[in-house]
Amino acid sequence: METIYIKNMVCNRCIVSVLNIFKTEDYTVESLKLGEVVAIKGLKSEFGNLSYALEKAGFEIIENDNDALIEKIKVAIIHKIEIGETANLFQALAVKFSKTEAALSKLFSKSEGLTLEKYTINLKIEKVKEHIQLGQLNFSEIAYSLNYKTSSHLARQFKAVTGMSMSNYKSLGSWDRKTLDRIV
Numbered sequence: 001m002e003t004i005y006i007k008n009m010v011c012n013r014c015i016v017s018v019l020n021i022f023k024t025e026d027y028t029v030e031s032l033k034l035g036e037v038v039a040i041k042g043l044k045s046e047f048g049n050l051s052y053a054l055e056k057a058g059f060e061i062i063e064n065d066n067d068a069l070i071e072k073i074k075v076a077i078i079h080k081i082e083i084g085e086t087a088n089l090f091q092a093l094a095v096k097f098s099k100t101e102a103a104l105s106k107l108f109s110k111s112e113g114l115t116l117e118k119y120t121i122n123l124k125i126e127k128v129k130e131h132i133q134l135g136q137l138n139f140s141e142i143a144y145s146l147n148y149k150t151s152s153h154l155a156r157q158f159k160a161v162t163g164m165s166m167s168n169y170k171s172l173g174s175w176d177r178k179t180l181d182r183i184v
Contacts, residue, residue: 073097086146
């Protein structure tokens with residue numbers, strides 16, 4: 001049994017896709033969560049074929065510890081945003097990964113070319129776009145759900161990232177959203 005870390009596996013649709021690829025390549029999957037698969041290689045399995053099939057679907061096997069840590073950080077941030085627990089996020093990440101905030105930030109910036117803070121803001125803005133499209137929450141409720149102190153803070157960040165106000169975005173109707181694996 002081996003643990004395989006997968007890059008760009010950041011949503012439930014990704015989990016289904018990766019599971020199907022592993023099954024097709026004759027692996028028995030013991031457990032599967034965002035960014036990580038624990039599997040047993042079958043008799044007909046070839047690692048090269050698995051790697052190729054994953055790459056063809058937009059995923060990548062992570063082969064070094066730093067890249068695996070970066071992917072774990074991304075998954076943890078996405079999870080925290082999904083459940084609305086972004087207060088003290090970087091401190092929580094430091095505790096979770098037994099590193100200082102500065103060390104995590106430096107590693108992330110070096111690997112991804114943007115700061116942890118900027119990455120988190122970009123993820124939050126995509127979540128805001130999703131909420132606007134769903135139309136179930138007003139702007140204040142969206143801000144509150146993402147732990148913004150005020151809706152005006154969110155509005156300023158949204159405009160800085162997208163170049164338009166949330167109201168203008170809402171009125172577009174043809175919404176431009178990035179998938180979570182394409183944020184960086």
